[in-house]
Amino acid sequence: MSGVALNSAVKRYGDVQVIHGVDLQIEDGEFCVFVGPSGCGKSTLLRMIAGLEETSDGNISIGGRDVTRADPAERGVAMVFQTYALYPHMTVEENMGFGLKMNGHPKQEIKSKVAEASRILKLDDYLARKPKALSGGQRQRVAIGRAIVRGPEVFLFDEPLSNLDAELRVDMRVEIARLHKEIGATMIYVTHDQVEAMTLADKIVVLRAGHIEQVGSPMELYQNPDNKFVAGFIGSPSMNFLAARVNGQGVIVPGLDNMQVPTDVALPAEGSEVIIGIRPQNLTVREAESPVRIDIRERLGGVAYDYLISANGERIIVETRGDEAIPEGTGVAVEFDPATAMFFDAKTEARLR
Known part of the structure; x- marks a missing residue:
């Protein structure tokens, strides 16, 4: 023993x-x-x-x-x-x-x-x-x-x-x-x-x-x-964190052009500030008239990472595969399955479940 x-x-x-x-x-x-x-x-x-x-x-x-x-x-x-x-x-x-x-x-x-x-x-x-x-x-x-x-x-x-x-x-x-x-x-x-x-x-x-x-x-x-600390530390690249606000049965994400994200997680009161976390591999992008744009792309062979700048200056990493690439500087719409998102208290950073 x-x-x-x-x-x-x-x-x-x-x-x-x-x-x-x-x-x-x-x-x-x-x-x-x-x-x-x-x-x-x-x-x-x-x-x-x-x-x-x-x-x-x-x-x-x-x-x-x-x-x-x-x-x-x-x-x-x-x-x-x-x-x-x-x-x-x-x-x-x-x-x-x-x-x-x-x-x-x-x-x-x-x-x-x-x-x-x-x-x-x-x-x-x-x-x-x-x-x-x-x-x-x-x-x-x-x-x-x-x-x-x-x-x-x-x-x-x-x-x-x-x-x-x-x-x-x-x-x-x-x-x-x-x-x-x-x-x-x-x-x-x-x-x-x-x-x-x-x-x-x-x-x-x-x-x-x-x-x-x-x-x-x-x-x-x-x-x-x-x-939030553990969520950001475990995983490579690290999880994306964006400021959000409780609205109805979900949250509004200002950095993603006021996207409404539904969730059945127990959220705080209407209007409260929270943090939404999404891993890079759970995000996709498509060209669109949007304030969110691709800043830099890293190519690593079979996988690439697009570094986006959100509507309010937050950094977002998106994992992409394949040879098709949206040019740097292009506006994009960011999409993801709401079920893959995590939510954290803006003050304590504890996970909301």
Whole structure:
């Protein structure tokens, strides 16, 4: 059993509180991703679990053991950092086995564990090389291998792919997903990249300013966000948000040339300000005499993104496919199925349901 539980976990630096009473249960064998903007507290929370940051209040348990005041070495965790932190004078094999060697493990045991980690990570051909002879992706695999040989209860990843180029990030994302599938260990992964979160996670924890905004599976958060922040953070490109006003059995959207959008969502009183959210792939456009116009188009091969300017200056992204394209600067009518729209309170930004 290697689940992780945080109960009312708090972190303060002097008078400044950066983690605010976090309650979280991560199940045995689960791949949990902490995601959020820079400065939201995700790395701090990970370091609290690792024991690299002291927990000011509350408690943390791993595998049913209270480890709140335990040393990092006693927690049964292994951490993979953004930087590879490999010893340049050692070979790949020596780097991977160094921690076990320092703890006095027998040579044959070290060799066996390094060989197994090497097999999992496909590093057999590189064991005699030194880090300078490896690519960025290979170095990161060595860093992960160093964690594997320790046989931890929990793997902790702190933005491990942020130093890699785009192609290598995709490759390593697949490697980490395959690693989790093969060894089945509990993994906690920190990233600001919601694409990594969506593709890797069993469970996503969305953080903002030291608070948990929402916890759920990738598709739960995508299809059923609790608030505007989560709706905008999960999904790429992000959801479009437009100011609207309650009118009758729906809302009027000034930015879309006063379009009337019907809904059976429980809306506030007539005339109240709300926010309507529509994902780019749920929108279509056609040429029309309209104050809404296409500003810029991005072509990405089989898909393109039209960046529109609404009647009151709001930005709208529309995902399009096919070779037919409306010229930039053209006025367009924007259309969508009202059932695909989400509605949020203009003041609290909570989802209206």
